[in-house]
């Protein structure tokens with residue numbers, strides 16, 4: 001009789017410990033997923049590979065943000081800081097004296113104000 005009770009208590013303790021770690025793991029995964037932008041979550045979901053290495057994850061991220069077939073500021077598909085597609089392209093002048101001025105291209109995110117130009121980069 002005692003053996004049966006100990007056996008049942010053992011099962012209950014095992015179940016409680018498993019449940020505790022499962023909840024801890026689920027909470028941990030949720031906090032990780034909350035940090036990933038929706039666009040990247042979609043890319044990971046759409047990817048058919050079962051497991052991604054860090055290199056493959058970087059490539060996936062790069063495919064979503066950069067177009068390496070282009071040059072200069074045109075490589076940016078979305079803002080590298082916030083992921084927004086609201087990028088404004090334009091031109092500005094750099095003036096370095098009365099006879100010296102040249103035009104350069106700028107790229108600015110309309111959402112987070114990230115900015116790049118081809119004069120300094």
Ligand SMILES: [Zn+2]
Pocket residue numbers: 079080081082083084109110111112113114
């Ligand atoms: Zn941005």
